[in-house]
Amino acid sequence: MSKILISCAITGSIHTPSMSPYLPITPDQITEQAVGAAEAGAAILHLHARDPDDGRPSASPEHFMAFLPRIKQATSAVLNITTGGSAVMSLEERLAAPKRAEPEMCSLNMGSMNFALYPAAERITDWKYDWEKPFLENSDDLVFKNTPRDIAQVLTHLGLERGAKFEFECYEVGHLYMLRHFMDRGLVKAPVFVQFVFGVLGGIGADPENLMHMKTIADKLFGDDYTFSVLAAGRHQIPLTSMSAALGGHVRVGLEDSLSIARGQLAKNNAEQVAKIRRIVEDMGREVATPDDARAMLGLKGADRTAI
Template identity: 60%
Template sequence: MAKKQPVIISCAITGAIHTPTMSDALPYTADDIANQAIAASEAGAAILHLHARRPEDGGVTIDPDAFATFLPRIKAATDSVINLSTGGSLMNTIDERIAPTLRFSPEMCSMNMGSMNFSFHPLAKRYKDWKFDWERDYVANSDTYIFRNTFADLENAASQLAPHNVKFEHECYDVGHLYNLRFCMDIGLYKAPVFIQFIFGILGGIGPDIDNLIFMKRTADRLFGDDYRWSVLGAGGAQMPFATTASQMGGNVRVGLEDSLLVSRGKLAESNAQQVAKIRRIVEELGAEIATPDDAREILQLKGKQNVKF
């Protein structure tokens, strides 16, 4: 019987949805982002998905100089693949959002595969007192946000990043995004094997139902055949159940405080590493192996740590 491919664990360290009030564990200073990323790597994360924050108040920033405060330290201390966000802010152009990736030329970067409503405004009702003035309005007003990635934006980003040989984490929030990706492959924007992140549970995207995971996987099989690798991100309480299911379906998994602040129902995670350790334990106890960073590089056909620019 053929040996199962090891499971790649990605860890999304801080993101752009959750705010400091929601969890004391959410990192936003350079030291905290670096320390938690390094600890997540040591716990078993082969890929580290990174956003930047303003160190003074935890607000979202896409300033490349902010990434420069922690990227070299993480690279020096770990062998994990660095994956930079091209999202980060819903208010900025695609040129502004890919600026960190253009500057640092990481092995990977994220790319949402379509424009969509992207909201987390129900979270505003859960908190009365906020640590920082910006937080409440940022969360409450997210019902007005549209995450923009038009076909022109996708082509623009792919063209500018092509010389950097960066592998995209194609974030697909609904089945239509899979068809968008297939179209973009057909016109030559992306080369196989593509890496797809199925995302469930974001308001504006497909819901966190196992039937939806099966449907997304079946659709991807039909559209891409053997030309793709896949992972699953379940937001909030769906994180661990969806990761567990994906690992048993032959997929890879993503955890991290960007996607969920919890480690179990009703219990806040103490760190990103705690989530990584939990999903690693589950996956290994169910009989699968965890991918090393070099395994991930081979599976995803990455350019290698030595070819980044930080």
């Protein structure tokens, strides 16, 4: 098996500050936790921004640039900037920061989908900020929009024009076929890095059978022209990422995907989750990839060719 890539998603746009006191929202917190995750073994850092005043998901380039240069200076990890942002943001808003930063790597959701977060609101009684409860509850009528036209714009503006490679986030089987479609159109070049996403309400469920099915279809569609990673929401994080490692795939952890380190126990930082999955994959005999390994494996342009 090849070296294993550990990605860490530092804060995301799903969890809210009332869910965990350890969720990083300020530039200092995001920087500290990102650097800690890299030191623990994450070769790739997947990054969203927050409004530091109230932790609200933010698309502001200024909020991103408050931590991106600091992380780049402190670590050699690959900085992977979201193009998904939050489902309540327009495509123009979501692309503003990555277009400015011109990163080595971006995430790209491969389709529109229901993105239902509202069950999480039922588990919270004390809210820190007034935006959180309606943000979650109103997701029962929320669609994350990424049409083929939107996807083509992302691939053009960030891929063809700025040289970024992508973490293709596939939340269901149809997203794999959409990726194949864009490869056939010539907007995506092989090899591709596919992130199977499990456990988001509106996407495919976090079942081992679904992981095997996603891999079977990806093998059929892409053959030797892809490598895959797995992320899974909440309590499914470690079981499904461990399964990915056993199958020869890569792994993603982080507080964007799960706030816990064990059943009923909040993770105090992202590095805890990285250290845990690192122990697991090394016990399987997998060698953890360095950032330089990641750049070579994924064909990235290099940190010196970004605008960070």
